[in-house]
Structures are given as C-alpha cells and as structure tokens.
Amino acid sequence: MDTESTYSEYSHYSRGSRGSHRHSERSRERHSKTRSKDSSSRSEKAVTINAPPAEPLLGDQSTIQGEETQDDNWGETTTAVTGTSEHSLSQEDIVRITKDLEDSVGLGCRRYLALSVGIVLGLLVFITPLAFLVLPHLLWPERVKPCGTACEGLFISVAFKLLILLLATWALFLRPSRASMPRIFVFRALLALLVLLLVVSYWLFYGVRILDSQDENYQGIVQYAVSLVDALLFIHYLAIVLLELRQLQPCFSICVLRSTDGEIRHYNLGHLSIQRAAIAILEHYYKDFPVHNPALLTAAKSRAAKHLAGLKVYNVDGPGNNATAGQSRAMIAAAARRRDTSHNELYYEEADHERRVRKRKARLVVAVEEAFTHVRRMQEEELKKPPGEVMDPREAAQAIFPSMARALQKYLRTTRQQHLHSMESIQKHLAFCITNNMSPKAFLESYLTAGPTLQYGRERWMAGQWTLVSEASVTSNLRDGTVFTLKCIDFSLVITAKSIPYIKLSEEFIDPKSHKFVLRLQSETSVPRIL
C-alpha cells in the first residue's frame, strides 16, 4: 500500500500495545478515569500513523463509557499539518526579524525626509500664485489700480489652472509608494530642484520689481501670476514624460534566472535605471515565478554530497607542498574512472516518485469529488429547515473537510508542499470555493501545481529582504550587457539585459494578378508516336 509505512509501523505497534494494555486496565479500574487520561489519549491521536499490516480484527476502538473514550482509527488518523522543514523556517524567521529591525529605522527616516520635502514644495507651489495676487492688496491697497474684465478673466484662468495642477499632482505624485529604493530617484530629485528653482526665481523677480517699487499696475501682477502657473503646468508635463512615458517603449530584453532551481523568464523593459528596473522585475517575479520551495532541492544536494564523499586521498610520498594540486587532480581522475551508478538510482527514483504522485493524486481527486457531492446550495423553498441543518460557507467547509483531509495531506507530503498550506488556509479556500459554486477540480488546482508566490500567505513573500547587488552604480541606466543580482535570503535572481535587436523591415510588392498555377503531373508515360 504505502511505501512510507516503515517508520510509522513501529510507532503504531508501540501505541497499539499500549492501547490494548490500557483497555484491560480500564475494564478493571473503571472508577479511576480522569480527564488527564482522556487528554493523553487525545494527544496520542496526534501522532502520524499509517496502516498496520496484520492487525487483530477489532483493532483499536472507541469505547463508549461516559466521557472516557479511547481512540478508534481503522489504522489511520488525520493529523495536524506539520512541516518537516520547520527547522529551517525558524532560522529564516530569525534572520527576517533582525533585518526588519535594522532596516525600519533607516528607511523610516529617509521616507519621512522625502515626504516632508515633497509636502513643503507642494505647499510652496500652491501658495505662491495666490500670494502674488493677494500681497498688493495687503501692502499698498490704496494705490492699486482696479482692473476690469481682463483681470477677472485672468482670475478665473488662474483658479482653474491651479485646480488642474492640484488634480494632476494628486494623480501623479500622491500615490502610495510601492517600493523603496536604495538610492534617490534621480528624475524626481531633478524635477523637485527645477520646481524650486522656478519658484525661487519668480519670488526674486517679484520681490525686486514689484514689492520694492510698489507697482500699481495690478493687471501686470495678475499676468505675472498666470505665467507662473503656466510654467508649473509645463513642468508637470515634463514630469509625466520623464517619469511615466519614457520607460514605456521597450528596448531591452531582460532574462531573469533563479539560482536555485533554474526558473527562467524573459521580460521587456524600456529605458530605466538599474534600481527601477529591479523593482519592475520584482513585481513580475511575484506573479510569474512559482513559489520558491527549498524542500525540492534536498535530493540534488544529497547527490552532490555523495559525489564528494566518495573518495579519500592519501599522500604516500610524505609531506610535500604540491600535495594539494596533485590531490585534486587525482580525485577527478579517480572519479572519472569509477563506475558511477548514481544515474541509475536517479532514474528509478524519479520514476518511482512519479508513480507515487500520480497514485496519490488519483485518490485525492476521488475524495474531493465525493466530498463536494455532499454540499449543495439551499433552495428557496427549504427555508423552513431547522437551523441546525442550515450552514454558512465556513461551517459547510468544516463539515466536509475531514473526509478529504487525509488524502490531501498525503498528496501535499508527497509533493513536498505541506509547509506552504496550513489547515486554516485550506478550509478558507474550501469555503471560498463553495461560496462561488466551484467544481472540485477548481478547488484542487491550487494544490496540484505550485502557484506564484502571491498566492500563498504573507510570510512567504519576504518582500523586505531583497538586496540589489550590482557592479555598476544602481542609478545608472540599463545598457546592453548589464548584469546584476537580486538576492533574497536563500536564493537569488540573476538578471541579464540585452537590447532588443534593431529591426530593419523591407517591402515586397506582389501584384494580385500574378497568382497563376499549373498542375504538376505525377507520372508521365510517353505515348509513342503512332505513325
């Protein structure tokens, strides 16, 4: 039946003997039952047990005697999902926590600095035109020449242009930032500098030419303010082009390769700096690459360890300096000569694993299909059912989940995905599928194949752990042949940029009337000329 029952058989035997012993004990000392025994029996239930071979016909059973019971299982019990790789996970947790503590302080300061600079600049930009218009009325109100309809038109245009500028700034700049980069964002810094320069120069001219001389030509002042708002709108146009439009046209083909399992994807990017390109690539990574599963790599590592442990080299000629060079060459030569049968093992192991996965998958599919037949939507005319029978999706999921839990857990263990899914997440997904009238196959899809990282819980994302490793400066532009690495905790993405080939398209004109055809004869028999 199951090939992995060797260890668990032993555990079952020990438990079985204890169980039967306790059985006879209980029949003699019924009055000494306590709650603790009940809880201990329940904790025994949490041990993984597989099918016992030749069990006496009755096996372990549940005896109904008041509140004291023994556990019955036809040899198998559902267990809580415990990942075998929990040890390595806890180390990752420690690394992650320390990194979070370190980074949050530095990044917080930088982020708040950038935010405060942005707010100050924004306020300056919006208050300046209004200040230009209002200051003459405050400082020399009696000398200001009233201007008629032309001024009013200019007032309206200033108001509307400021409103448009406000909306455009909100649309472009006031979005929640989705990434924090290691160095400053060059274009944004340049634009902020430009805006600051513009506003400062306008204030300078205003101060010198208008405030000092107390100009009475109010229409000229209003036109001055309008020209400032126009210049600001043009700077906003420049911002759109630099920040949003320039990188849209693709000119580099990026090859992203994951170092642990060799997953490759290709993306097209435009003119970007290395850090912006890294962020764009990471956004694609989270939705395209299957989740990183360290449990799948253990087989390759054990094979590599076996290769290394195969030979021992001894130096018979006495101690010498050139021993190491000679040693490594001797090892390589000996390894080449040795009859290596590890390829055989690999082949049969993979075939075996494939067969086991398919068997478990078949059982799982049958169990899930059967479980789904037991739940159906309540019809309108059944409203008078007693409230104990009517269930919301979560309760319905909890009711049918135990019948497929064992098969699902065994399948996840065989494909080494059991640490990616917790019991609650599976039940939540089941309730979601029941609510949306999904078929059993739709429910199973997320467990049969490894999905993208975003599909799993937040603790798998590790979004704060990425490090950009690059030989060129990270604010320099992408170029043909740029190579950099994005390192996460236990794997890294190697990124290569190649420029998209320049396509030279030429034209050939075909006259529609030139399509003429003849039949090709398959066999030609020459008919002799009959004279």
Next chain:
Amino acid sequence: MSQTFHIPGQPITAYVQRIEIKKLREGSNLILGFSIGGGIDQDPGQNPFSEDKTDKGIYVTRVTPGGPAEDAGLIMGDKIMQVNGWDMTMVTHDQARKKLTKKSEDVVRLLVTRKSLEDAVRKSM
C-alpha cells in the same frame, strides 16, 4: 439494498431498526456498553464490518455482554444511521462519539441497519 456501492451525492435508502438504549448510571458516569468505529476522517478500507469498502459510516465494533446496548438489541457490525435524530452517515469519528456521549441525555435512540434486516424484510414480503 442501496447501501452497498452507494453513489456519492445520491440519497441513501436503507431498512433500519429502531434501538433505544437507556444509559446505565454508575457513579458519575453514563455507560452505553458498545464501541464504534469509522467516520469520514477514517480510512474505510480497514472496516471489517462494511460490505462496501468505501463506506465511511459509523459501525458498531464491539458490544459488551450484559451492557445496556446488548439489552436493547444492538449487534456487532450494525451501521448507525441516526442518533437522536442526528445524521451519522457524514460525520467524523469525534462528532459521532460526542453525539452518543452527551451527558444531558439518559436515552439514545438509534436507527441502525444491517444486512440481515434487508433479507428479513424481503423474505416477509
């Protein structure tokens, strides 16, 4: 009988016998006097009493001689369909145990079925 080779999703029909067990009070414990096996979270292939080896229902695996269950007429190998109105065909092992061992109830009314019932009904027709 449609109990053998049951198609999932289709209603189960069976000839059942009503069995009323009065729990025996011994000190502070209420004793029923039988053991159950099975449930939707158990492996149905290990069930020695079921005809259909995919049947995940609750079966009586042992009846203590002289206990209240034996007096009420419960026989080893019976499949329990209902307990006090609660369905027992789609429950986990734990849920079945809880429905049987409620401390507030002195009497459990079971609906049980067995192969010999069907034969008996057919012979009498």
